[in-house]
Amino acid sequence: MTRLKSNWMIILSRKNEKKTSFIARDAAPLRAQAHLYLRDKIIRGDYKPGARIKERELIETLGVSRTVIREVIRQLETEKLITVEPQVGPRVRIMSASEAYEIYLIRATLEKLAVSLFIENQSEKTLKKLKDSFRQLETSLKKGSPDLIIKQKNKFFEIIYLYAGNQVLSGLIDTLTCQSWRWRTLGLTHPNRDPKRQQRSLKNLSNLYQAILQKDISKATLIxxxxxxxxxxxxxxLIKIDTGVDNGLFR
Structure with missing residues (x-):
């Protein structure tokens, strides 16, 4: 499973010293950590939709080659987080309402299947992992920190995906994860966000956790x-507020 990592091991330049990197000088780890760094920045909203991605700045910040940065950009383009425009270069992809609608539609279908399989395959070990994760999720939702909430929600569902016992399903969900994180960040940080949304989410996830403990697949999928x-x-x-466009998806 691909996971966000905020502790990527990059050392920035010190005064009067040449910029170096802590990460092993090996193509794959360099690329992987550079990918995690830039993806994290996009998902957290540090790079706004439509913002240009400047290769030179990344090369200087991360201490990696232009080749590595371009490979990362191609990967993020595949993940639909970046778009590369002729004579302009890479930009953060602007998200549309229709994409959001479709992503959530698919996400619901895949998550229901994952939860059903998790319930069928659960063991004392997997339930213990889920319990520990849910307690951390409860704490994060009560504290209200967007970064912490996203992190703990991801951990909670990653346990469900991992122990559903279906690698193909896990891979499909992972493909949607990057885009879903962007929506979650928007929902948690937007100035016009619904202040009661997190209360409802905590109630829903608490009910989901109880349904899993009860091995009630029908109830879990409904939640x-x-x-x-x-x-x-x-x-x-929120997208309608930002764009002023109503294309029939807003009800």
Missing amino acids: IDIEVKDAQDEILR
Whole structure:
């Protein structure tokens, strides 16, 4: 599973010293850590939609080659986080309401399947992992820190995906994860966000956790539908505020 890492091991330049990198001088680790760094910046909103990605700045900041940066940009383009425009270069991809609608629709379907498989395959070990993760998620939702909430939500669902026991399903969900994180960040940081949204989310996820403990697949999948629909409605509402466009998706 691909996971965000905020502790990427990069050492920035010191005064009067040449810029170096802590990461092993090996092509794959260099590329992987540079990818995590830039993806994290995009998902957290440090790079706004439409913002240019300047190769030279990344090369200087990370201490890697232009080749590595361009490979990372190609990977992020595949993940639909970046678009490369002729004579302009790479920019952060601007998200549309129709994409958000489609992503949440697919996400609900895949998450319901993952939860069903997790319940069927659960063991004392996997339930213990889920319990520990849920307690951390509860704490993060009560504290209200966007970064912490996203991190703990991801951990909670990663356990479900991992122990669902289906690698193909896990891979499909992972493909949507990068884009979903951007929506979550928007929903948690937007100045016009619904202040009661996180309370509803905590209630939904608490009910989901209890349904999993009870091995109630019907109840668990219903809760997934409720939570994803609520998240979808909130994101579409915020996009409408930002764009002023109503293309029939906003209800």
